[in-house]
Amino acid sequence: MPLTLATWNINSVRLREGLVARLLREEDPDVLCLQECKSPTEKIPVATFAALGYHHVVMRGQKGYNGVAIFSKRPIQDAGSVDFAGLDHARHVAARLDCGAMIHNVYVPAGGDIPDRDQNVKFGQKLDFFTHLRDHFHADRPSRAILVGDLNVAPLEDDVWSHKQMLKVVSHTPIEVEHFEEAREAGGWTDVTRLDQPQGKLYSWWSYRAPDWVTSDRGRRLDHVWATRDIIGAAHGSRVLKDARAWDGPSDHVPVFATFDI
Structure with missing residues (x-):
């Protein structure tokens, strides 16, 4: 059964409740x-989205900051969460689908403005x-x-408006890209979007x-869809x-989609 999934940094779900509802009505992802x-968590407008058919939800909320949810x-089924880097932030939640596949929803720290962990604590937290x-x-x-989310790194040259000018800007620095790729490779993840749109x-x-x-x-590709190699052949339609x-x-981010025949 095809599964269409969308990921979106909404930058306040309560402020943009109407935009989320619009996306669900117009695009109808699973x-x-x-x-x-x-x-x-208790103030996330689940009733609005349930009225549109999204009756199942797992969430990790946090007042005024961070927060991740899967509708x-x-x-x-709620499959737990990990406090990556011990930040005590709501930045990860996992859910298991009825087909047995797992979804990880991740929000990586932005990392501040200075790409130096000695001068910028937030950059060190990101790494x-x-x-x-x-x-x-x-x-x-x-x-x-499947792992999705705002990973706050634009890894490839074509993922930023100017590779040369962005090399010293947080989100595209070589050390961030190195850490990003090490994490991707360690889990055996494949970048679904670039598999579908390589150029x-x-x-x-x-x-x-x-x-x-x-x-x-002057954009950046900060939002990603990854899949493990055993289901990457079932992935298509990323946009x-x-x-x-x-x-x-x-929001300053837009939704990213992918479909999986699972």
């Missing part, structure tokens, strides 16, 4: 993974998060699993600071819903 919900039309992610999935090798510029985030984000188009960046009161 599963939606949200990051940066910025809400305690599904198909039955899911430590990836190290813990690497070690966790190396020790407990995933199978029939060309591709972004999922545009800064709020740009007065005209469409014209400048980025760029139009959502132009919706009224948007």
Whole structure:
């Protein structure tokens, strides 16, 4: 049975409840993974999404910051969460689908503005998060699993508007890309989006600071869909819903989709 999954850093689920509802109505994914919900679990508007058919949910909330949630039309079971890097942040939650596949929803720290862990604690936390992610999935090798989320790294040259100008900017520095790739490889994960769209510029985030984000188009691909090798052959249809960046009161991120025949 095909499973279409979407991942979206919503930048406040309560503020953008209407945009989430619009996405569910217009795109009708089977599963939606949200990051940066910025809400305690009990205040996430689950009733709104349940009314649209998303009766199943697992969440980890946090007042004003972070927060991850998985909404599904198909039955899911809460499969726990990991406090990566020991930050005591709501940045990971896992769910098991009725078909047995596992979904990991991850929100990696942005890392601040200075790409130096000695000068910037947040950058060190980001690197430590990836190290813990690497070690966790190396020790407990995933199978029939999908990992999605705002991973806050644009790893490839075509994942940023200017590779040369971004090399010293947090999200595209060589040390971040190294940690990102080590974590991906340790779990045996494959980048589904780039498997489907291997060539060309591709972004999922545009800064709020740009007065005209469409014209400048200085984006980054920060949002990812990964799959383990045993189901990567079932993955297809990955796409980025760029139009959502132009919706009224948007997040600075847009949804990323993929379909799996599982």
